[in-house]
Amino acid sequence: MDNTSIQDNTLIQAENLSMIYGSDHKAVDDMSFSSKAGEIVGFAGPNGAGKTTVIKMLTGILRPVTGRALIAGHDIVKEPLAAKQSFAYVADNPDVLLQLTGLEYINFVADIYKIPAEDRAPRVKDLAARFGMSDALETPMREYSHGMRQKLMVIAALTHNPPAWILDEPMTGLDPSAAYELKQMMREHAAKGNCVLFSTHVLEVAEKLCDHIIIMNGGHSLYQGTVEDLSAAHPGQDLEEIFLDMISYKKGE
């Protein structure tokens, strides 16, 4: 257990993470950042920037070539189970175990995270109602629409309500009301002293929602800090213009 992280409430910490695919494709190069309790952190960057790769290193899917990732103070490589108990993950592709019904999937996930039945029932009912999924729970997921699958992944992840949420493009495919609910939940979750880390291509969402944003391109971090600081450093430009400037600047190099 890493006492320093507990003291300053760091829930997600990435230290010098690098990832190489194959023998020489460096997808992520020396990324460091951290996210404290109560924070919402947004990941932005063009396609192929390395966002999913970073998230996969945080969640233990990929082993970092260098550096380490800590979730709630637990090293994901050295203490994988404790670390994995502490986060909920929604992958960028919601097509998982489509032969199961929504409810069976939720129960599977809840069993894995050992959620007792008395906690499970009210949460599932509440979440399903908020996302308008109550009537679809006993339908096999292969008959869901993309957005319904996405919502169900979110419901299953949130049923076990751990301190850190790690969401890879969670808004993709959600209708406006579901997207609103999700944003609302992210705020509530952070306000209770937890943290949320998500990647997105929608800069307005990042701007409105995040306390902290990380802009990356080509596996490098270009900016880390608050949205206000970013705007202050580029007066007269909106976030989109700043973002485009940043990545095309890198490209021209």
Next chain:
Amino acid sequence: MNNIRTLFNVYRANFEMPTPKKGLKGSLYTAFGFIAFTCIMLPCCLIVGYITYIMSLALMVENNTMNALLSEVHIISAFSMIFSMLVVFNVLFFSSDREHMVTLPLSHWQLLSAKFWHTYMAESIMEFMVLFSMFVGHFAAAIQSFGAQGVLGPVQILAALIGTLVTPLLPLAYCTILSLILMSVLKKVRNIKVFYHVSTFLLLVFVAIFLLSFRGMGGVNVNNYMDSLAGGTNLFLQICNILFFTVPLLGKAIGSGSILSLFLYLLGNAVIVCIMLFLGYLLYQEGLYTAAALGSRKKKVDADRLKLDLTSVFATYIKKELKVLLRTRAYASNCFYINLLWPIGIIVLFSLSENNENIQHFLDLYREGYSRAALILLLVIIFTSFVASALNSLSSTAFTREGAHVDIIKYIPVPYETQMYAKAAVALIVTYPALILTVIIASFYIGWSLPWTLYYCALALCALLLSIVIGLSMDSAAPFTLWDDEYSALRGNLNSFFNMAVIMVLAVFVCGIAFLTFELTPLGIVPVHLLILVLLIILDIIAVIFGRKIILRNMEELY
């Protein structure tokens, strides 16, 4: 036509499982490929060729040159239809590339054609080899009966070569036609299950015809079958001669070197393929629409009565695996129900051979305590136990079956060890009962005492365990997770094929030891039995100790 070729090439490139080409893993894969070829393909071909040879020889004595070959080609065609039905159905209507392909500016018959030719190439390799062996077996018998002159003319050889490549077309084309028609006739049913029962139905029809050909002969056995073939009264042969109408033409070309027959044979196949393409032109688009709109009935959900109980992690993981297995048609038939093959197979075997003198004589020798008969039986049982445990590819596709979402293994907070045991447990739970049942049925026919029955149950368990450990180790080393439909998860997956090869080598090794100890040492037959069990237990212990480490390491390095 160019479009079709382009699509065909895309399917082919996509179907192939990426295999390591360099380094130790690369050489291992090459070695596995070689072993698989020599241990699976060659023995199968030799056996088939030999059976054809024996049957042809027997019938040729009675002046019936072709019926043995014809009936065997028919059996192969019938099997090919039964097994291809679901494959074709999935490839045509339910593969996940469907939605992308449909949007291309191609006409539907072109799409159909590309899918058809790709399936034909991908599915028929084994069939090519089996057919080839049959023709060789037939020629061998013919030469022995009539001399090389007149038997091995250029047309005959050409006909056999062409027949090898073209014969699998007809059953596959029938399956395609049947799928297209069913999809449009059953459009109103809108329930996917109906479609899936078609192949079971086909199986029953063929089995019924096969059994009917014994009517009035006083028993289902090989002798009666041969008699009806010789007399030309065999119903199965008669019906199949009409159904697979090109096969008799091929028979004529091979038997008498008639160029006209060969030509008609090719023409017949071409006509059927054209009919298929024309039907595709008429019906495929409609069928795709129907397929895309299928679904199960929506249930009303009562939020207060949802089942939300806590189950242990291990149990819930097993439950999830079993649900996926049973609800995915490809897995249900190829991994689950296939295990019934052994208990049913043994019943069929014993009832077919009821009047067979050789087998009855062998069983008499066994019952009298003749130890070489016991040895042969032991070898057969060892070999079958190994093959039975590997055939369902439950363990050798355990990771592959996770598909694109193999990530889930890594991010859920379940120790890899637990997940590994759950996967192994699933293979055990599904396979072992079928093996026990088989042993019990065999003991009923052969008359084993209780200790012997228990002994063979233990033997089967040991073989199964070994095969599970090897399957899991091989699949976890390089799982093939980028498949389009579940059938390619099973068939495109070289791991299960290679696994089969390794298991066979192992089986041969254990059989060899049993044989050599019996022949070369003064040990009696009972000690040899015990020795083999002990050997398997030792192998199991070694496999579990090392396999566990290998699998866990592979799971950690997965990606």
